[in-house]
Amino acid sequence: MxxxxxxxxxxxxxxxxxxPDQPRVYERGRTKVDExxxxxxxxxxxxxxxxxxxxxxxxxxxxxxRTAFLTNGRTDPTKLSRLRDQGYTIxxxxxxxxxxxxxxxxxxxxxxxxxxxxxHAFLTPAGEQGLLHHWxxxxxxxxxxxxxxxxxxxxxxxxxxxxxxxxxxxVWREEFIPMWEAxxxxxxxxxxxxxxxxxxxxxxxxxxxxxxxxxxxxxxxxIRERTPLWLAEQxxxxxxxxxxxxxxxxxxxxxxxxxxxxxxxxxxxLTSFLSKLDxxxxxxxxxxxxxxELEYTT
Numbered sequence: 001m002x003x004x005x006x007x008x009x010x011x012x013x014x015x016x017x018x019x020p021d022q023p024r025v026y027e028r029g030r031t032k033v034d035e036x037x038x039x040x041x042x043x044x045x046x047x048x049x050x051x052x053x054x055x056x057x058x059x060x061x062x063x064x065x066r067t068a069f070l071t072n073g074r075t076d077p078t079k080l081s082r083l084r085d086q087g088y089t090i091x092x093x094x095x096x097x098x099x100x101x102x103x104x105x106x107x108x109x110x111x112x113x114x115x116x117x118x119x120h121a122f123l124t125p126a127g128e129q130g131l132l133h134h135w136x137x138x139x140x141x142x143x144x145x146x147x148x149x150x151x152x153x154x155x156x157x158x159x160x161x162x163x164x165x166x167x168x169x170x171v172w173r174e175e176f177i178p179m180w181e182a183x184x185x186x187x188x189x190x191x192x193x194x195x196x197x198x199x200x201x202x203x204x205x206x207x208x209x210x211x212x213x214x215x216x217x218x219x220x221x222x223i224r225e226r227t228p229l230w231l232a233e234q235x236x237x238x239x240x241x242x243x244x245x246x247x248x249x250x251x252x253x254x255x256x257x258x259x260x261x262x263x264x265x266x267x268x269x270l271t272s273f274l275s276k277l278d279x280x281x282x283x284x285x286x287x288x289x290x291x292x293e294l295e296y297t298t
Contacts, residue, residue, distance in 0.1 A: 002108035005033040006141050006221055007196055015198065016113070019139070019225070023153055024198045025189055028143065036101040037121050039146040039217050045092065046084060046123075049077035055093040058083045059130035064091065084123065089130025095119045109223065114290035117223045124149065124216045129208035133177050134168040135201070137161050139223045142197040147216035149207055152185040156202030162227060168204075180204060191218070201225070226290060234286045239273055 003012045011026040045051050053075045057064035065088075069080040084090055096106035102119050109117050124130050126147070135156065142151070157176070158166040185206070191197050199205060209216040239245045253262050 001112055002105045003112055005031040005105065006143055007198075011196065011198070015139075015141075020198055021200050023151075023187060023189065023200065023203060025191065026196045026198070027194065028196045029194050032101075033105065033143060033219065034145050036099070036105075037095070037145060037217075037219055039123075039215070042090075042092070042121060042123050042217055046080050046090060047077050049075040049080065051075055051092050052098055055095075055098065056080070057091040057093065058088040059091060060086075060088045061129045061132060064131075084125060087125050087128040089122055089124040089128065091123075091130070092121045093118075095121060109221070111291060113223065114287075115223050115225055116294050117221060120220045120222070122216075122218055122220065124207075124209045126209060126212045126214050126216075129210055131207065133180060133204055133206045135161065135204050136199075136222065137163060137167060138201050138225055140197075140199040140201075141221040141223065142191065142199055143219040143221065144191045144193050144195050144197075145217045145219060146193050147209065147214045148190055148192045148212050149209055149216040149218055150211065151189040151191055151197060151199075152206040152208075153187040153189065153199075154180050154183075154204035155186050156200075157204065158202060161202050162225075162229075166202075180206075231286065234289060235274055235277065235282065236270070238277060238282070239270065242273060244269060245273075 001012065003015065006028065007015065008026050008028055011024070011028075014020055014024065053070055053073065056069060056075060057066055058068055058080075059065070069076055069083060071079065080090065095102040096117070096119050097103070106117055106119060109115070122130060133154075135158075158171065161167060164170065189197055249262065252258055
């Protein structure tokens with residue numbers, strides 16, 4: 001079970017049984033995941049330039065930069081090393097796409113949960129900060145591999161964000177950070193090597209290594225929870241098999257007031273279609289999709 005590489009047995013039980021909505025810290029110890037992306041391995045990837053350029057970002061107390069480390073469109077190890085030495089956080093993204101060990105972990109997690117997922121690694125130099133305050137759209141399992149990182153956490157300002165809906169940068173207001181800083185964090189976690197933080201979706205986090213004398217390396221395993229909306233999409237997807245749902249709507253049908261009638265007729269047809277579906281067959285199809293679908297359907 002790959003989740004046991006990220007969490008101790010009680011943490012795996014908590015995650016699968018209740019899917020916590022409050023942050024929790026667990027003592028993980030060292031596992032194979034620490035070996036798969038150790039500080040030495042991360043440094044080697046920086047110094048060889050072997051990471052796909054599309055999966056690299058450099059960040060320093062603000063938005064990420066996706067081009068400062070490139071030469072002729074390729075990863076330049078000299079530039080990347082210099083940026084690290086200048087205090088930039090280096091993020092290697094989507095490791096499940098280009099590192100076999102993490103690809104296998106990702107597949108196993110999806111088999112265990114039914115959720116697709118992705119994996120990032122963040123190296124933050126001592127005394128520095130990468131990303132500023134923000135919230136994410138899915139559960140994050142934060143695995144601290146080396147050093148210590150401070151996580152200032154605030155309760156979710158929006159309810160159950162997902163996909164593009166209620167993404168922090170889409171609904172951002174200038175007063176957010178001053179407001180949070182004035183109130184102070186609801187929780188502060190000093191995450192050390194061998195520990196894991198469960199960070200539920202929507203929780204504001206401001207991670208940094210500003211008070212540290214050693215670099216921090218952590219891995220983020222982002223697990224995309226399935227929702228009733230996802231189930232509804234699985235049901236509706238079958239409608240494409242019916243010719244009436246594939247007929248052409250004329251331009252005039254998309255104008256008012258004709259569009260009102262088209263929507264009403266389609267709602268009625270969809271209700272009738274859904275009522276006739278075999279739920280046992282749909283459950284089998286949906287279970288297969290849960291285990292194999294890698295991204296959201298949007």
